[in-house]
Amino acid sequence: MREGIAIHASRVEKTYRLYGSPVDRLIESISIGRPIRHEEIHALKPLSFNIFKGETVGIVGRNGSGKSTLLQIICGTLEPSNGRVEVSGRIGALLELGSGFNPEFTGIENIYMNGSILGLSTREIDARMDDILGFADIGGFVRQPVRTYSSGMVVRLAFSVQACIDPEILVIDEALAVGDEIFQKKCFNRLRELKEKGTSILFVSHSATSIVQHCDRAIMLDQGNVRWIGRPDVTTTLYQRLNNSSERIWSKSLIQLGQRLTKAKLNSRDQYSPSDQEDTDIPERIDNSVFFDQDLRPESYQQYPDNGIKIEKVAIKDSDNLTVNTLPPKKGFTIRFKYSCQKELNDVVFSCHISNQSGVRICGQIYPGTASKQVNFRKGDIFYISFKFEGGLLPGLYFVGGGIRTRKATDFVHRVLDITSLRIINSQDTSLIGLCNMSSGSPLLEMAGGDGKE
CATH class of the missing domain: 2.70.50.60 (abc- transporter (atp binding component) like domain)
Structure with a gap:
């Protein structure tokens, strides 16, 4: 694997066989000529991409597009049917809510179990314990069985374990959506610290705002295919516009995207944006960070x-x-x-x-x-x-x-x-403060004369 790459996916596929009954599976396995008695479901079709060290990449897509399947393959909890995934470094993962936790174990016992699975010694876990418990902030519940926890407490503990072991790669599958707003902010601040230390972060979110604010790139999946790779603002804007379109426009646009992504010569960061000269229904010049975030609903209505x-x-x-x-x-x-x-x-x-x-x-x-x-x-x-x-x-x-x-x-x-x-959303312009822009131009610097007169 090339230097500087944290995750390399090469023509990764995942196919499931669905049988009508266990009898069909038995007949297919013992019959001469192997009659087909199953239906194949292609969760992932051949897809390839690179995630670079120290990079944060978001994944967007409709339900059933293959996002969770892809993350499980990257984490090694699921084997691909074809292709390969190479990773460089220790992976920390938050996949399904509560995954990796034994509900009968206490929070403390689960911390030791998860740390051991991730390759840490008891001494290394002890050294990180105060940080883990402080970040989780679930009080005395840490000595109670996990089955007594609320979903928010499970997320707090799970994220704290993964984030405090200093992983080289961190994979998150929508788990942060369960936490409250204050804890989410705390998590994203921690993700920022990990990124500054060189951790590669890959996370799935339905919040376009989170993707735009925290990611360097974004990947759009649909029906097991990579339909788009590029800037997060362009990717989320494109996804939101297509998602709010009719099924006919969605399907036609995705076919065009797939064709153009296949033909494109991607640069070293797998960036691809539409050419201004191409004739297509897809918006060519997408305004930066203009989109509809379905999760942005006021609770104070x-x-x-x-x-x-x-x-x-x-x-x-x-x-x-x-x-x-x-x-x-x-x-x-x-x-x-x-x-x-x-x-x-x-x-x-x-x-x-x-x-x-x-x-x-x-x-x-x-x-x-x-x-x-x-x-x-x-x-x-x-x-x-x-x-x-x-x-x-x-x-x-x-x-x-x-x-x-x-x-x-x-x-x-x-x-x-x-x-x-x-x-x-935040912009590159940090010269303005307050709530609204009432300025009529840039500040003017004038040097006084030698005599100090105005």
Whole structure:
């Protein structure tokens, strides 16, 4: 295996044989001529890629695309039907929830068992024990059988063991999705520390935000095939757009992707992005980090009683009119409200606001303005209002709300808070601070004259 590579997969395949009954399996095995009495399921079709030392790679794909099968083969818990996987270094793995733990053993006993499996001596495990217990932070439960743990406690202990043994390769299969937000942040900080030490990290996640923020590259799998390898923002954006498309468009686009990936001459980091000259339905110039994250749902959503008119739906749209909730700074967007009217209302006013996590309203709009003519509605009307915003928000998590009232009344006839989320992701520009960008240019440095006068 070439120097600098942590994982090398060469034409890896995995095929399962499904029999209608045990009798079919017996007949096939003892019959002359071996009549076929099984159906073959191709979980992985020939796929090849490299993971480099010190690199973090994310894997995205629909359920059943082969993600977990691939990780199990890399970890050695599953044998490939064809092809080979070579790894360089000790592997730590979080696969299925609770895998590798004996439910009858205490947390302490499972720590020693897992450490031994990973090749550590009792003395080496003892030296790491305080770090493991401190990171897991499950208190006295560590001396109780694992079967008494909640799913979150199991993840805490499992991640702590794997992350504190300083693995050279760490493989994670959606396990962090079970933990709470504070623990997830703690885990990703630890992953960052491991990466700085040279650990290669491979993890599966349905959170596009996590893939973009923490990965150097991303792989998109579909039906056992590698459909795309490249920058995480491009890969997740492409995956989200295809995932929200019809089955016909999805299938056609994936075929095109597969053909182009096969023809492409990949560079040393297996990067591949579409050529601007190719004729295809797949978006050629994908805006960095613009996508819809299905996991980004506000838990603080509130809806107040309606009185004759109602906010039915709210969506954030990008410049291509695609529904998104994750954007880079300086990217404009539109918040589109859908309303329905149950009775006649006159001189109605609509508002939209954006708040931060502390509930502070950063900005908003009102329609119609105070100088505009009044807007009236009849029973049964369904209509939309689009509020447009420039890209002034700085990286962070924001929430959208809105309200409806009449000019003559002070109370809302309907109101929603935190109905949808908007995440502005980190960028390379670190010259701005705060919540929003109100600057009109770069700071200007002027040196004073020799006499010190301004």
